[in-house]
Amino acid sequence: MKTNPFKKFDASRVPSPCFVVDEVAVENNLKLLNYVQEQSGAKVLSALKAFSMWSLAPLVSKYLSGTCSSGLNEARLGAEEYGGEVHVFSAAYTEADLKEILKIADHLVFNSFSQWQRFKPLVQQTQQQRDGKPEVGLRINPEHSEGAVAIYDPCAPCSRLGIPYAEFEKAKAEQGDGYLEGISGLHFHTLCEQGYEPLERTLAAVERTFGHLIPQMQWINFGGGHHITAEGYNVEGLIERIKRFKQDHNVEVYLEPGEAAAIHTGVLVTEVLDITHNVMDLAILDTSATCHMPDTLEMPYRPDVLGADEANVLPHTYRMGGMTCLAGDVINDYSFAEPLQVGDRVVFDDMSHYTMVKTTTFNGINLPSIAIWNSETDQLTVVKRFGYEDFKGRLS
Secondary structure: OOOOHHHHOOHHHOOOOEEEEEHHHHHHHHHHHHHHHHHHOOEEEEEOOOOOOHHHHHHHHHHOOEEEEOOHHHHHHHHHHHOOEEEEEOOOOOHHHHHHHOOOOOEEEEOOHHHHHHHHHHHHHHHHHOOOOOEEEEEEOOOOOOOOOHHHOOOOOOOOOOEOHHHHHHHHHHHOHHHHOOOOEEEOOOOOOEOHHHHHHHHHHHHHHHHHHHHHOOEEEOOOOEOOOOOOOOHHHHHHHHHHHHHHHOOEEEEOOOHHHOOOOEEEEEEEEEEEEEOEEEEEEOOOHHHHOOHHHHOOOOOOEOOOEOOOOOOEEEEEEOOOOOOOOEEEEEEEOOOOOOOOEEEEEOOOOOOHHHOOOHHHOOOOEEEEEOOOOOOEEEEEOOOHHHHHHOOO
């Protein structure tokens, strides 16, 4: 098991709360993703929806082939800061946004036949001006669930994400055999922080249902959710499966993992503001589950705290909660070897992906600062601080 570099980090060196990202750990993840690219022949994109810390864009661009985004603003960030290919998918596009996206996207993926038909003339006009760019794909729904949590399962019943095969049959009946004219790729995204085996099963479902369409395509995008850089992931199995898929179908393959670029690369440093008691000891922190780590409520999951354990394992147990007025702003219960004191720093682990991108200023609470740390040189730079103007700027 890898040693956590943040065990040696002095949390008093940064303002609180603060996201601290280790650029060495990020680069190690990127090197592994690049290894997958080089060995498999696939192209790996960085999913900005999970980790869009553009201060590290030059590092990401050094290893990956581009970015994927979920709309105009992420697409612009990818084009302006990261370079490489710009891929865009949205559950639905506004015409105003799409006109801007068409100027910069290399791949554009539609979520329905109706949006594709509506915007087809606009896309074709742009393709004439941009030498065939963007290439157009459709997101498919393999109707094969691998997710354990419904809110993160794109293949759950009645999902709005991806086109089920019945809609392909309907489009063919209405438009004839040329209903896929102008479509050069298919995209699916069914995983959420999962290993290779769920992808293997998903690919079998895709080939079973949509396999006869793949010969008409130039590329297939396997989407995200691949925990490639997590300990125990079957990297060699992934590489061999991609090579086999490319050989069987003669298509380009894309992967767009988000969390894989950032897992185990950062922490959230917080401070104890107060210790109270109601049935059990309660620690009020200067952070918030709902504002700064919403996945702890949505998933839900229990983030690790450095130096702490499960409740009642160590002598002193506390329920950690935020400073907002939301009664449910509770992170979880943790035990410590020594009693907590006001002013102590509490460090939540693995807080780079799906954290900074989801923060809010509910109750007017400041967003955490952002810092870059180098675990090899110990160099530390606070790259962003937030304050009143950031809160005010979101409102009117």
